[in-house]
Amino acid sequence: MKFEVTILGSSSATPVYNRNPTAQLLNCNEKFYLIDCGEGTQQQLIRFGFKANKIDFIFISHLHGDHYFGLIGLLSSLHLNGRVKPMMIFAPAALAEILTLQFKHSETVIRYPIEFVVIEADKSVQIFENADLTVETIILNHRIPCTGFAFVQKKRLRKLMVEKLEAEQVPLEYYPLLKRGVDLDLPDGKVLLNIDYTTDSERPKKYCYCSDTLFDEGYFETIKGCDTLYHEATFLHEMLDRANQTHHTTALQAAQIAKDTGAAKLLIGHFSSRYKTLQPLLEEARSVFENTELAIEGNTYSI
Numbered sequence: 001m002k003f004e005v006t007i008l009g010s011s012s013a014t015p016v017y018n019r020n021p022t023a024q025l026l027n028c029n030e031k032f033y034l035i036d037c038g039e040g041t042q043q044q045l046i047r048f049g050f051k052a053n054k055i056d057f058i059f060i061s062h063l064h065g066d067h068y069f070g071l072i073g074l075l076s077s078l079h080l081n082g083r084v085k086p087m088m089i090f091a092p093a094a095l096a097e098i099l100t101l102q103f104k105h106s107e108t109v110i111r112y113p114i115e116f117v118v119i120e121a122d123k124s125v126q127i128f129e130n131a132d133l134t135v136e137t138i139i140l141n142h143r144i145p146c147t148g149f150a151f152v153q154k155k156r157l158r159k160l161m162v163e164k165l166e167a168e169q170v171p172l173e174y175y176p177l178l179k180r181g182v183d184l185d186l187p188d189g190k191v192l193l194n195i196d197y198t199t200d201s202e203r204p205k206k207y208c209y210c211s212d213t214l215f216d217e218g219y220f221e222t223i224k225g226c227d228t229l230y231h232e233a234t235f236l237h238e239m240l241d242r243a244n245q246t247h248h249t250t251a252l253q254a255a256q257i258a259k260d261t262g263a264a265k266l267l268i269g270h271f272s273s274r275y276k277t278l279q280p281l282l283e284e285a286r287s288v289f290e291n292t293e294l295a296i297e298g299n300t301y302s303i
């Protein structure tokens with residue numbers, strides 16, 4: 001099952017050096033989840049060949065403009081392009097107010113339903129579940145309420161050894177039980193051990209998205225053991241004072257967090273406009289956590 005994330009925006013605050021404000025597109029089993037929606041997100045979707053109408057879920061971490069200024073444009077375009085299926089938006093309560101005001105003054109009546117789910121940034125809770133995954137909030141420490149998101153795949157059913165089952169003419173009606181791991185007693189007295197006819201499904205994976213935040217052990221428990229941790233790394237560690245003032249993280253700290261929480265891979269992003277080249281941020285992070293990559297726009301990372 002596909003579980004991968006494409007970076008649409010990697011810049012903090014403003015677009016600069018061809019980098020755009022934050023947005024990511026998560027593909028889990030061909031369902032699309034947009035995480036943050038900075039200015040330029042629509043353009044980035046087009047540039048990288050994604051159809052915006054495939055997105056059914058939008059998660060907004062907080063209400064600094066670099067994380068949602070692209071949203072009204074995206075929602076309006078979907079309306080103009082004839083979308084009818086619902087869109088779920090998970091965001092701080094005030095975003096509903098902002099969108100309502102924007103639609104009101106443009107006299108726009110969106111033709112598809114928007115289901116708005118309010119996120120409370122006080123404690124980590126599950127906010128979404130479907131057949132493929134669950135989503136839990138990560139309580140971050142920023143200047144305004146801010147939540148990250150932990151996307152955790154569900155364990156799939158066992159995989160059938162179809163050729164073997166067909167060769168032994170096992171009736172189709174037993175397949176669902178085998179998938180669930182049941183051993184079978186057939187009417188003719190024959191016993192089919194599940195282990196002989198199925199293999200285990202893939203291990204479920206976990207993707208954590210952390211933007212924007214101070215280094216704060218308060219959220220370590222929620223992000224523990226993820227396969228890919230995206231963490232903001234706005235500054236180099238020499239700018240630690242500035243990071244603390246603005247409630248951001250340095251590349252070194254992001255790497256320390258990945259190490260302390262047992263992440264398998266770290267992706268860093270939300271780069272300050274002071275850095276034209278990103279290599280120093282990468283090197284700094286790798287000095288603490290080797291398996292670090294830069295979140296490069298247009299790149300897709302399997303979780």
Ligand SMILES: [Zn+2]
Binds near residue numbers: 013022064066270
């Ligand atoms: Zn930001």
Ligand SMILES: [Zn+2]
Binds near residue numbers: 062064142212
């Ligand atoms: Zn922010």
